[in-house]
Amino acid sequence: MLLRSTRPYIRTPRKPHFHRSFYSKPARFVAIDAQGSLTEREISVRVGDNHEAYVLVPTDIGNAMKAGCASQQGLSPSTDSESLIFHHDTQCFTCTSASYPRLLIPHDLPRQSNAKTSPATLYLFGATHTITLDGTLDADFAEKSRETWRELQPVLDNLKDM
Numbered sequence: 001m002l003l004r005s006t007r008p009y010i011r012t013p014r015k016p017h018f019h020r021s022f023y024s025k026p027a028r029f030v031a032i033d034a035q036g037s038l039t040e041r042e043i044s045v046r047v048g049d050n051h052e053a054y055v056l057v058p059t060d061i062g063n064a065m066k067a068g069c070a071s072q073q074g075l076s077p078s079t080d081s082e083s084l085i086f087h088h089d090t091q092c093f094t095c096t097s098a099s100y101p102r103l104l105i106p107h108d109l110p111r112q113s114n115a116k117t118s119p120a121t122l123y124l125f126g127a128t129h130t131i132t133l134d135g136t137l138d139a140d141f142a143e144k145s146r147e148t149w150r151e152l153q154p155v156l157d158n159l160k161d162m
Helices: 059-073 137-158
Strands: 023-032 037-047 055-056 081-087 094-096 101-102 117-123 129-133
Touching: 023 059, 059 081, 059 094, 059 117, 059 129, 081 129, 081 137, 094 117, 117 137, 129 137
Parallel strands: none
Antiparallel strands: 023 037, 023 101, 037 055, 055 129, 081 094, 081 117, 094 101, 117 129
16 A cells, blocks of 8 residues: 655635626717717727626727817816716716717616716726726725826836836
């Protein structure tokens, strides 16, 4: 009979790990062009699980949303965030002061109240731009990510030149 040696091991308490699932979904971006006509573009966005309140959008769409909202308000797009509204009935994001540009997603985000709309924020940093519903854990995560991005951006820029 062969004896099998056993390896000693140390049990460590398992730390909970957090992960985010991303699901690609088709969406439509509707904006007003320079001639004042509506233009529509099919895009792909990423959403989380049903209880998560964020949408990842391509950077060109995030920049176009920011520019469109700023031009509607007569402001220059100088900040790295923009206030939006999510309409639960139509599943779309719009500017707080205008109905275009508009991002229509086939995914309902969790309601924060019994209202038909929820305040949201568009964050313009990183490889993709993030839209979160305000007051959620996802909004807190995006805020902390933005602060980290701001701190690391000068270091990353220095590394590019090396």
